[in-house]
Amino acid sequence: MSTNPSTLTDPMSGFWHDDLATADPEIAAAVGKELARQQDKIELIASENIASKAVLEATGSVFTNKYAEGYPGKRYYGGCDYADVVETLAIERAKQLFGCNFANVQPNSGSQMNQAVFLAMLEPGDTFMGLDLNSGGHLTHGSPVNMSGKWFNPVSYGVTEGEELIDMDAVAATAREHKPKLIICGGTAYSRQWDFAAFRAIADEVGAVLLCDMSHISGLVAGGAHPSPFPHCDIVTSTTHKSLRGPRSGIILWNDEKFTKPLNMAVFPGLQGGPLMHVVAAKAVAFKEALAPEFKTYAHRIVENARALAASLEENGLRIVSGGTDNHSMLVDLTAKDVTGKAAEAGLDRAWLTCNKNGIPFDTRSPFVTSGIRLGTPAGTTRGFGPLEFRQIGQLIAEVVDGLSKNGPEGDAQIEESVRGRVAKLCADFPVYPES
Numbered sequence: 001m002s003t004n005p006s007t008l009t010d011p012m013s014g015f016w017h018d019d020l021a022t023a024d025p026e027i028a029a030a031v032g033k034e035l036a037r038q039q040d041k042i043e044l045i046a047s048e049n050i051a052s053k054a055v056l057e058a059t060g061s062v063f064t065n066k067y068a069e070g071y072p073g074k075r076y077y078g079g080c081d082y083a084d085v086v087e088t089l090a091i092e093r094a095k096q097l098f099g100c101n102f103a104n105v106q107p108n109s110g111s112q113m114n115q116a117v118f119l120a121m122l123e124p125g126d127t128f129m130g131l132d133l134n135s136g137g138h139l140t141h142g143s144p145v146n147m148s149g150k151w152f153n154p155v156s157y158g159v160t161e162g163e164e165l166i167d168m169d170a171v172a173a174t175a176r177e178h179k180p181k182l183i184i185c186g187g188t189a190y191s192r193q194w195d196f197a198a199f200r201a202i203a204d205e206v207g208a209v210l211l212c213d214m215s216h217i218s219g220l221v222a223g224g225a226h227p228s229p230f231p232h233c234d235i236v237t238s239t240t241h242k243s244l245r246g247p248r249s250g251i252i253l254w255n256d257e258k259f260t261k262p263l264n265m266a267v268f269p270g271l272q273g274g275p276l277m278h279v280v281a282a283k284a285v286a287f288k289e290a291l292a293p294e295f296k297t298y299a300h301r302i303v304e305n306a307r308a309l310a311a312s313l314e315e316n317g318l319r320i321v322s323g324g325t326d327n328h329s330m331l332v333d334l335t336a337k338d339v340t341g342k343a344a345e346a347g348l349d350r351a352w353l354t355c356n357k358n359g360i361p362f363d364t365r366s367p368f369v370t371s372g373i374r375l376g377t378p379a380g381t382t383r384g385f386g387p388l389e390f391r392q393i394g395q396l397i398a399e400v401v402d403g404l405s406k407n408g409p410e411g412d413a414q415i416e417e418s419v420r421g422r423v424a425k426l427c428a429d430f431p432v433y434p435e436s
């Protein structure tokens with residue numbers, strides 16, 4: 001292809017016609033290998049999912065070209081008629097899906113949605129409360145390396161040492177002592193149900209705004225497989241790419257009109273410029289999918305599968321933090337096997353089972369090593385696995401971990417090869433993007 005810009009006016013120019021493989025073989029090859037990885041390995045990362053062809057198509061659409069700073073009907077650019085159509089649909093569908101009065105669908109990511117809430121609700125130095133990272137909280141809930149921990153004053157709450165459940169007495173005591181302006185419930189590695197009403201009572205007592213970051217569980221909330229943070233929480237944020245199964249992005253939801261101006265102003269112009277309209281379009285598509293009756297079945301199946309996986313792991317000698325799961329995820333404590341999370345993640349990857357190492361409550365190892373792994377069922381459930389398959393996956397994980405326990409970080413090559421064979425069979429029986 002000529003680099004002469006005048007060739008762009010030629011309707012036959014490669015610019016208009018070349019597919020990715022022709023235009024950029026190196027990137028096309030990496031995309032092809034990533035597709036094969038997703039097809040041939042079992043995805044157990046709790047924060048990942050497999051989006052529909054329609055969501056991928058919207059994400060790859062011509063809306064990638066469009067600037068639409070502002071909000072529907074109040075834009076700073078011309079030509080926003082169709083941008084208004086997709087954003088209005090995304091807003092209306094999000095409100096319907098989660099049963100709330102207002103939605104902002106512009107945050108580019110989960111981190112940015114939370115930054116927007118901080119910008120709207122707090123001044124630098126203000127005190128807020130969130131779940132400790134070591135107990136399953138998120139970076140953006142006050143980690144010292146994150147802006148939330150650097151520019152604000154986080155006080156954290158955690159889980160109890162024995163039951164490994166959120167310590168509501170400690171939440172109340174910490175709130176009374178520190179009088180936070182904002183309390184955050186929700187996390188990334190907590191496998192039990194959240195008691196939103198109890199958080200509401202504490203927030204009311206100390207006069208705090210209550211935020212639920214339901215990123216991990218929003219698909220379950222949408223499908224009725226986890227209680228809703230509404231009406232208890234003032235503001236609810238969520239990523240859209242985890243159990244909700246949309247594009248990589250974030251949303252902010254609320255009920256009280258008094259939050260509308262501060263939150264919308266915080267997203268734009270406070271934090272972002274032009275929204276990613278192709279991603280807003282894909283969010284609208286994902287919300288439509290989540291409003292369909294089949295999504296309820298999907299959400300309940302995620303939880304059923306997580307229970308089956310946890311039971312199978314326990315039967316095979318592995319300890320589940322807090323003794324089980326109520327949602328899509330679980331933490332596996334490998335301490336008794338003398339296997340680190342780091343070694344387990346690598347060993348399982350060699351056996352084509354993808355997961356992440358994760359600290360367990362009161363972990364004595366560093367975050368780069370850890371004593372646990374986090375597992376989730378949303379992606380496997382999307383490809384069609386049921387409790388039977390997840391019981392088998394629990395068995396496969398336990399075999400790999402036993403190999404690591406016996407031989408150290410190199411694991412048992414024979415076991416890992418045998419597991420790969422059984423993973424390949426499961427993947428062939430439940431294909432991902434079968435036409436690609």
Ligand SMILES: *Cc1c(COP(=O)(O)O)cnc(C)c1O
Pocket residue numbers: 047109110111112114138140186187188213214215216239248249
């Ligand atoms: C994933 C997650 C986020 C951040 O999302 P990104 O899109 O990765 O920035 C924020 N909060 C919680 C609870 C999450 O699980």
